[in-house]
Amino acid sequence: MISAPHKSSGKTLVSLGVMYNLVQEGFSVNSFKKGPDYIDPMWHRLVTGSQCRNLDPFLMGAGNCLDSFISNSDEKSFSLIEGNHGLHDGMDVDGADSSAGLAELLETPVVLVVDSQKMNRGAAAIVKGMQSMPPKACIKGVILNRLQGARQEEKQRSAIERFCGVPVLGAIPKDDALAITERQLGLTTIDETADAETIIRNVGEKIASCCDLQAIRSLFSQAPPLKTSQVKAERKAIASVSIGVFMDPAFCFYYPENLEALAKNGAELVFINALEDASLPDVDGLYLGGGFPESFLRELSGNRSLLRDVREAARSGIPLYAECGGLIYLCSAAHYEGETYPLANVFPFEMGFQNKPVGHGYLDMKSVCDSPWFAKGERIRAHEFHYSKPFDSSEIDAYQFEVLRGFGVTGKRDGVLRGNLFASFAHLHAVANPGWARRFVALASDYKVKGRCAV
Structure with missing residues (x-):
């Protein structure tokens, strides 16, 4: 070390x-x-x-x-x-x-x-x-x-x-x-x-x-052999659904284990460049990770056709999981350095950026309701590091978590919910949350079988 x-x-x-x-x-x-x-x-x-x-x-x-x-x-x-x-x-x-x-x-x-x-x-x-x-x-x-x-x-x-x-x-x-x-x-x-x-x-x-x-x-060579039982290799499931993953300079914060967990549970990962791809591929779920969208707001906002596709997919009921940068992408607009940038408008609030971190460090949260993503009472440990927060969060109908430590979206709540959509400032690690990938793939399978229905 x-x-x-x-x-x-x-x-x-x-x-x-x-x-x-x-x-x-x-x-x-x-x-x-x-x-x-x-x-x-x-x-x-x-x-x-x-x-x-x-x-x-x-x-x-x-x-x-x-x-x-x-x-x-x-x-x-x-x-x-x-x-x-x-x-x-x-x-x-x-x-x-x-x-x-x-x-x-x-x-x-x-x-x-x-x-x-x-x-x-x-x-x-x-x-x-x-x-x-x-x-x-x-x-x-x-x-x-x-x-x-x-x-x-x-x-x-x-x-x-x-x-x-x-x-x-x-x-x-x-x-x-x-x-x-x-x-x-x-x-x-x-x-x-x-x-x-x-x-x-x-x-x-x-x-x-x-x-x-x-x-x-x-x-x-001076480290002694570790005394532990042998770790069993997990068998990868045959891909049954496709999940689109934003992967580009603006959205690049993903634990490899999170992507691997989705694949092991039967997801084919389709990578999407939010800066350059003009349309959304035919996928059964969307994963919008973190990164630095504030550094690319002009390009992200200018890609109107992809923003429209994401908005329509969200309305169709597609399972969509967004964390930090992904949450920002889904809001109606972002205000940064004196400019306003229209975004996907999946959620009605606008996002502002502060001079100091709004949320910085580990999160300890408790689920306050049952949702497609988490069960009521479930405890989640995650981390956050963001300078952004909504100007007005009063229009948000439902939250997944009570924040016991950290800030989240409001200082008391995190995990914006609407149908199959989940968006938060929390970055969780799939190794400690094995149910996350299983639920994501199950939601995508449901969506693929049942088809689109407006949210």
């Missing part, structure tokens, strides 16, 4: 650099990202050529994290986990859902990336605290990042190796040219970064020149 004492220390750059060099040497790499993140996994995938998996103890539970890690690892490949926030940051005071808790669960060695700015020997105190704080992560080495010079490096290196008993495996000088541009939700996506491959190559070369890659590589 690559982790750090606090966020924005350089974990992603070090992770990308280590993976890049392993791949360049001809090794296969399985990558994982701790926590609810869509963007870092895109960068991982660009480096390794394979799908990055999220491991989130809060959303998924410890057992599901362990199963997912085992299912997506193999003895012939290296497995690298990028932590999130600080090593010991988490929801629970005992730290079970922190990166340290995950490292303890998976018995994985940890390399700690320390932001060296404005410190000298005090860096050792930070590392020492990370070592002693429970859960006890097995810190095997430290990489110093954003160093100001050789004198600072020597003071930190000497103190860490003397007082913490772990080697300094790398010393990276401060270099603003290495940074990946950030936005309100973290790093920019691959689609929004024209020189992504050049950035990765530069990062890889810098890590190779500043870090002891042989020592880092040796840590992978």
Whole structure:
């Protein structure tokens, strides 16, 4: 695991650099990202050529994290986990859902990336605290990042190796040219970064020149075998329905497990580009994920024929599941940076964007009614990160959830309901909600058999 004492220390750059060099040497790499993140996994995938998996103890539970890690690892490949926030940051005071808790669960060695700015020997105190704080992560080495010079490096290196008993495996000088541009939700996506491959190559070369890659590589073999029962492979059902999935630069936030769960339950996934496709294909369901629709509102609003098709499909009773960006797409209009953009008008309210996050972090919700999607009393854990909210939500007739933690649509409610339509600001993970995909496919099958009926 690559982790750090606090966020924005350089974990992603070090992770990308280590993976890049392993791949360049001809090794296969399985990558994982701790926590609810869509963007870092895109960068991982660009480096390794394979799908990055999220491991989130809060959303998924410890057992599901362990199963997912085992299912997506193999003895012939290296497995690298990028932590999130600080090593010991988490929801629970005992730290079970922190990166340290995950490292303890998976018995994985940890390399700690320390932001060296404005410190000298005090860096050792930070590392020492990370070592002693429970859960006890097995810190095997430290990489110093954003160093100001050789004198600072020597003071930190000497103190860490003397007082913490772990080697300094790398010393990276401060270099603003290495940074990946950030936005309100973290790093920019691959689609929004024209020189992504050049950035990765530069990062890889810098890590190779500043870090002891042989020592880092040796840590992978120091993880002990995991003592667990073998995970059973699920048999994929024969596709019986088609579900259209918005997949483009505006809508690109999907957990791979969510898409896989739909396929395993009998759905053929048909990908739709909301920026370029002029019409909706013949599908039995629609899945509108999250992303950055605010960055593409002019193009989305200008694609009137697709907006019309989605509106008509919604009125016909098609099962439609939308999360965050998808919810915005379904509203009547979005107001952004002084402009108004007409959208699908499936729901009557207009959406506005604030300067600060409206909802940011984990959601804990309780279903207040039975619907085609969730049963009354069902508890759902999810996450949200949005700057948007409706100007007036009074016209919304029904909500699925009472929000126990988080904001959702109104601060108290989330999950807008109408017939077979469900739209919310919540991102849920299918591994922890296995009934979600089954219900989605069943609704699509119903729609396919019974045909369209106006909602």
